[in-house]
Amino acid sequence: MIYITGDTHGSAAxxxxxxxxxxxxxxxxxxxxxxxxxxxxxxxxPKEELALRELSFRPYNIAFxxxxxENFDLLAAYPPVEWRGGMARRIRRNVYHLMRGQVFEMxxxxxxxxxxxxxxxxxxxxxxxxxxxxxxxxxxxxALARKNLIRCDHDVDYVxxxxxPEKVMKQIFGDHEGERELNDxxxxxxxxxTYKRWYFxxxxxxxxxxxxxxxxxxxxxxxxxxxxxx
Numbered sequence: 001m002i003y004i005t006g007d008t009h010g011s012a013a014x015x016x017x018x019x020x021x022x023x024x025x026x027x028x029x030x031x032x033x034x035x036x037x038x039x040x041x042x043x044x045x046p047k048e049e050l051a052l053r054e055l056s057f058r059p060y061n062i063a064f065x066x067x068x069x070e071n072f073d074l075l076a077a078y079p080p081v082e083w084r085g086g087m088a089r090r091i092r093r094n095v096y097h098l099m100r101g102q103v104f105e106m107x108x109x110x111x112x113x114x115x116x117x118x119x120x121x122x123x124x125x126x127x128x129x130x131x132x133x134x135x136x137x138x139x140x141x142x143a144l145a146r147k148n149l150i151r152c153d154h155d156v157d158y159v160x161x162x163x164x165p166e167k168v169m170k171q172i173f174g175d176h177e178g179e180r181e182l183n184d185x186x187x188x189x190x191x192x193x194t195y196k197r198w199y200f201x202x203x204x205x206x207x208x209x210x211x212x213x214x215x216x217x218x219x220x221x222x223x224x225x226x227x228x229x230x
Contacts, residue, residue, distance in 0.1 A: 002106055002223040003032045004160070006201040006216035007067060010039030012051050015062070020220070022229055026060040031106060033098070033223075035201030035216045036067025036115055036162025041074040041091065042130075056092040063088070063096045067162040067202060068117035072134035086113070098160070100137055101145030109157040109224070112193075114145055114186070117163045117202050118179035142185055149193060158223055159198040165190040168213065172203060197226055 008014040015032075017024065023032070040051055055062055066075065075097055078089035086102030098104065098113040105111075116137045125131035137145075149156075163169075166187035169176045176183060190198070190211065198213045199221070206219040214221060220229040 001026075001030050002109070002111075003030070003220050003229060004035065004199045004214075004216055004223050005032065005220045006035050006206070006218065007037035007069075007162075007204065008034050008039055008064075009037050009069065010042055010048060010051070012047075012054075014218075015055065020230065022220075023058075023060065026058075028059055028061070028094075029107075030060040032060060032062050032220070033160060034062070034064035035160060035199055036065050036117065037069045037201060038064035038067070038097075039069060042069070042071045044071070044074055052092050052095065055095055058094060061094045061096065063098050065098050065113045065160055065162055066100070066115035068119045068135040070132070070135070072132040073128070100141045101148055103148050103152055103156060110152060111158045111160055112145075112149070112156040112195075114141075114159075114161045114189075116141075116182055118176070118182070120175070120178065136179070137182060137185075145185075149189070154192055155194040157196050159189065159193070159195045161186060161198070161200045162202045164200045164202065164213075164215070168200075168209065172205075172215075197223070199223070 013019055040048055080087045081090050085105040087099045089097040100114050102113050103110055122131050163182050166183040169183050199216050201216050203215055204217050205215045206217050207215045222229055
């Protein structure tokens with residue numbers, strides 16, 4: 001089965017066996033997907049290496065879309081590979097970065113992925129140290145997303161993003177002008193793409209919303225039903 005959670009920010013506790021005892025029964029057929037701000041490749045230091053090594057021993061797959069708090073230089077060091085019908089970066093044996101604008105096929109379902117977001121605290125960060133311009137999608141990434149959506153007739157089973165559509169942002173987070181371009185693109189998707197459920201992170205809240213959308217943070221949901229596992 002496929003499970004969804006929100007931003008982990010490199011926290012060893014978030015994905016620990018103590019926090020997720022229910023995952024002990026998961027197998028190689030199961031996948032946990034993080035909706036951005038994965039954070040286990042941020043400093044490239046020994047603590048992160050140990051955390052990634054521990055994750056690589058899990059029997060199930062761990063995948064993530066990128067958020068705004070990622071080290072995009074470290075991610076770029078891993079060459080893209082084809083995985084389950086889309087392009088991904090293989091970080092460890094069972095850990096994958098699901099790239100922007102891709103459509104993956106998992107367990108008979110199609111999943112559209114589009115990471116990226118805007119850091120409202122970037123004025124307190126240093127470029128190339130703890131902030132990267134690549135946090136916001138490029139024109140080529142928007143174009144690729146549209147191309148792949150056309151290829152599947154604007155019809156996918158599940159949408160996984162880090163940021164949220166503009167209507168959602170207006171309701172929840174008023175000051176988001178720096179992210180507006182991305183929010184508007186996701187709003188276009190919301191208005192023009194057929195989907196069963198849409199999961200996003202970024203806002204550090206857990207809640208089911210209108211239009212079969214779910215804000216994800218600490219909770220874990222089963223993707224097809226939206227039911228909370230933890």
